[in-house]
Amino acid sequence: MAWWDELSLGIKVTKNAAALAIDPSPGAPFFTVAGGYVRLTGLLGYCTVAPALANTCQFTLEPDAVGGAITVLSAVLDINGQTEGDLLTITGAPGVAMVGGHVARQQMMPAAPAGVVLGPGVIGFIATAVQGTYRWVLWYKPIDDVATVTVI
């Protein structure tokens, strides 16, 4: 880990726009956390194609550890109503729904300004319909020296 990895929100990882697919828990694999623990400091989705119908979505973490429990990073949100250019994010509180709506402005992780600790595993995205296309930007800081987050 370089010292500059600790600057600002840390290391940025981008996931290209892709259509959402129907995926129950633990969701479609979006990002891999490997090598140790990290602090998730930002997770932002940009709508490139509007969902036309209801699509209830949620982020999860499926730990690598045998016996690990799938945990949610947010509560569910129906993203129907978002259009191209709208933003989707999480507050950092797992009991709070993802934040969406027909808005091009979102607060960044207001409930977790120092980040959300994640163990090694896969960050997944649950969706209930084939509706909407999004690109994603994730920021993280390694807690363990060799910990990384990569796009799947």
Next chain:
Amino acid sequence: MAWWDDLDLGVRVDRPAEALAITGTPGDPYFTIAGGMVLLTGLIGIITAAPGGAQTISFELAPTIVAGADVVLCTPTAITTATLGDVVTISGDPTDALINGHLASNLMMEDAPNGVALAPGILGLVATAAIGTMRWVLWYKPADVGATVVVA
């Protein structure tokens, strides 16, 4: 984006002092966001000539995307009592009023310490009267490579 663009509050953009003009939603164009998403990390206004009468202001984002919806960065607030040298700012929570009062100090983005994500568009200042003169300082960090904020 240079690595130093991520230091502290990021890149600073100054808008010189000018008289406020009566402008309805989505406001007088003050700053242009282009090239991708940014994280707004600070926005302050400094009174250079007191309004001396009733004046209510707020900030909005008019997205570049045609189907995008104008969204507020704060709710309107009266700056009637503000005088030379007083400071106004936003909390980062769009449901909070612009923070002001006859004060030369204010908290910076207390409800969004990691910033507010903004899609490309125009940041506009809504004002109800042609009284008062202010200068503005905005800070941001690019969320997408190539994203910028410039004075409109």
